[in-house]
Amino acid sequence: MRKFLSSLIAILVVTNMEAQQHAPKLVVCITVDQLRGDYIEYFYNTFGERGFKRLLNEGVVYNNIRFEFSDIDQASAFATLFTGSNPCFSGITGNKTFDFEKEQEISILNDPEYLGNYTKDNYSPKKLFSSTIGDELKIASKGRSDVYAIAPDAEGAIISAGHAANGAFWMDNLNGKWATTTYYKGIPWYVDRYNNGPEALSARLETMVWTPSLPLEKYNAFPYVLDDLPFRYTFKENTANCYPNFKTSPFINKEINRLALQFLEYGAFGTRSCPDMLAITYYAGNYRGILNKEYTREIQDTYYQLDDDISKLLDAIDKKVGLNNTLIVFTGSGYYRSEEEYPDGLMVNGGDFHPKRCVALLNMYLMAVYGQQHNWVKGYYNNQIYLNRKAIEDAKLNLKEIQEKSADFLLEFSGVQHVTTDYALRSGNWNEGTAKFRQGTHHLGRGDLIIELQPGWKVNYDNPKEKVKVIRNNAVITPLVFMGNGLKPQHIYREIKATEVAPTVTHMLRIRPPNATLSLPLKELTVDK
Structure with missing residues (x-):
């Protein structure tokens, strides 16, 4: 037995x-770009078995x-x-x-x-x-x-x-x-x-x-x-x-x-x-x-057919x-x-953030501090500002200092929720509030300054060919x-x-x-x- x-x-x-x-x-990995779980719930009764x-x-x-x-x-x-x-x-x-x-x-x-x-x-x-x-x-x-x-x-x-x-x-x-x-x-x-x-x-x-x-x-x-x-x-x-x-x-x-x-x-x-x-x-x-x-x-028909x-x-x-x-x-x-599209007369919080104006004003500020022999800012892309690192290096200036001064300057702009620097993310000087910036960027190709706008603010590129982007988080x-x-x-x-x-x-x-x-x-x- x-x-x-x-x-x-x-x-x-x-x-x-x-x-x-x-x-x-x-x-078989099936990934649906822009899938929304709430839409699956809303449209559930139209689906087959x-x-x-x-x-x-x-x-x-x-x-x-x-x-x-x-x-x-x-x-x-x-x-x-x-x-x-x-x-x-x-x-x-x-x-x-x-x-x-x-x-x-x-x-x-x-x-x-x-x-x-x-x-x-x-x-x-x-x-x-x-x-x-x-x-x-x-x-x-x-x-x-x-x-x-x-x-x-x-x-x-x-x-x-x-x-x-x-x-x-x-x-x-x-x-x-x-x-x-x-x-x-x-x-x-x-x-x-x-x-x-x-x-x-x-x-x-x-x-x-x-x-x-x-x-x-x-x-x-x-x-x-x-x-x-x-x-x-x-x-x-x-x-x-x-x-x-x-x-x-x-x-x-x-x-x-x-x-x-x-x-x-x-x-x-x-x-x-x-x-x-x-x-x-x-x-x-x-x-x-x-x-x-x-x-x-x-969009309902898209989910029905999907x-x-x-x-x-x-x-x-x-x-x-x-x-x-x-x-x-x-x-x-x-x-x-x-x-969003707002009906006429509907009041909402927010305003327009103009990247081109932001870059121009930051460049003028840095010129006033470090001299007018260079353009100190290269440009803005994807919520990040890129400094002219070659000019900073040639002038033997401290990149960390310029990034920090720039961040303090940008915080004064209306609609800016937070600014962090590339140096802070590289050196480990980040916390729970800035962790998403560290996780979502790579040190190769990252901007010197990362800007977070308040919800409801619009990114206006002052270009009639480009849509105004409304910030939603x-x-x-x-x-x-x-x-x-x-x-x-x-x-x-x-x-x-x-x-x-x-x-x-x-x-x-x-x-x-x-x-x-x-x-x-x-x-x-x-x-x-």
């Missing part, structure tokens, strides 16, 4: 260990993830999610950066060393300083795993793919084809065929018309919609901003799915001895970037690989771009869902950090976390529960 019990215990222990050590054959509802009912659901820095955008959010580190380590502080020598804004991933395939743009992941989930998977498998990413834009695709990926694909703004960079070696034959065949977007574009998918009375989530007329949008290739506009419509998510299904059909995902990875980015923001379209039928697209993707994965063999990681980018509810791979449904009502996503995924893959990750895996998904 004792021998029987001992054998039974041994069998149960081995069986339990095997269950715990099961790694997925495929990881196999999209958002399936994720929430069958997955391990975290109510909200929090990013530890402000001014989040797609690039900085994706870098945080896929590297497990904040911009202070990943180097990705935003979609764009500014070249003061050429006086132009460029993509943070711009790299003239590499040509584009199906695009004239030049990109590479070299400015991404941390490794990603896909990079660590490639290292662990000695290159045998396949890692691909698909996104509307280059920043989302390349950052979610990483350095060692097989490929990253995005839709080119000029021709609508699925583009990539020669940094990645080779293009799968089915992508070439898709770009050049009858399935190419340009061949179908003029037949695509965006009209309401539901009767107008079904779009009743917001009591602020005043227009009873249905919307209708068309896309013509020879018109300005055709493809950029298309990429902000629900049709972009359908095109993402079309290409993703090609990878699932022909890419042999889940059949190798090592796990594979596919990163997919959807879009859930406002159409054409019109930021005051927050309470509209268009729900159907998620459903079709999950069904395709289940059919081809099996959800029991696949780890689904679903989340959003932690921000939402919007702005709202948190955006961003759910995180792990589904498939034998996971049991569970709802966890605690806030987690965005940096915890990557180490959790790599833990479930049984590989090392990305090399700049400081967070541990989420305790609900570790072996030692």
Whole structure:
């Protein structure tokens, strides 16, 4: 009897260990740019059973993830999610950066060393300083795993793919084809065929018309919609901003799915001895970037159609690989771009902050203190002021002193909530109040002064071609869902950090976390529960 019990215990222990050590054959990371958890709640009754509802009912659901820095955008959010580190380590502080020598804004991933395939743009992941989930998977498998990413834009695709990926694909703004960079070696034959065949977007574009998918009375989530007329949008290739506009419509998510299904059909995902990875980015923001379209039928229809697209993707994965063999990681980018329009006569707090005037006045102040032989200020970009460090060095002046004097001067401006200096962040002289500035910037390329404005204030560039930016510091509810791979449904009502996503995924893959990750895996998904 004792021998029987001992054998039974041994069998149960081995069986339990095997269950715990099961790694997925495929990881699919679904990231929705500008996803709002509150919108999922508001529009819930319009959804089917196999999209958002399936994720929430069958997955391990975290109510909200929090990013530890402000001014989040797609690039900085994706870098945080896929590297497990904040911009202070990943180097990705935003979609764009500014070249003061050429006086132009460029993509943070711009790299003239590499040509584009199906695009004239030049990109590479070299400015991404941390490794990603896909990079660590490639290292662990000695290159045998396949890692691909698909996104509307280059920043989302390349950052979610990483350095060692097989490929990253995005839709080119000029021709609508699925583009990539020669940094990645080779293009799968089915992508070439898709770009050049009858399935190419340009061949179908003029037949695509965006009209309401539901009767107008079904779009009743917001009591602020005043227009009873249905919307209708068309896309013509020879018109300005055709493809950029298309990429902000629900049709972009359908095109993402079309290409993703090609990878699932022909890419042999889940059949190798090592796990594979596919990163997919959807879009859930406002159409054409019109930021005051927050309470509209268009955004409700976008979520309704996205729900159907998620459903079709999950069904395709289940059919081809099996959800029991696949780890689904679903989340959003932690921000939402919007702005206010005030009715006539409505009084609100706030005012206009003019960066050009601020730079000019600061330069005049520094000239009065340190002499008029130089312009001491280079310019303003993305809430940061850059000093003329070469002039400061040539004059043998103390950079720390100039930064501190400048910060004191800027604090006198109306609407300025806080100013911190590059020296304070580099030297560790930061606290809880300035931690978000340290987390959200990188010492290479950071401005000398970082300005935080009060909520409600507008950034006015005194340029009729540029929109006035209204400062909002709202948190955006961003759910995180792990589904498939034998996971049991569970709802966890605690806030987690965005940096915890990557180490959790790599833990479930049984590989090392990305090399700049400081967070541990989420305790609900570790072996030692």
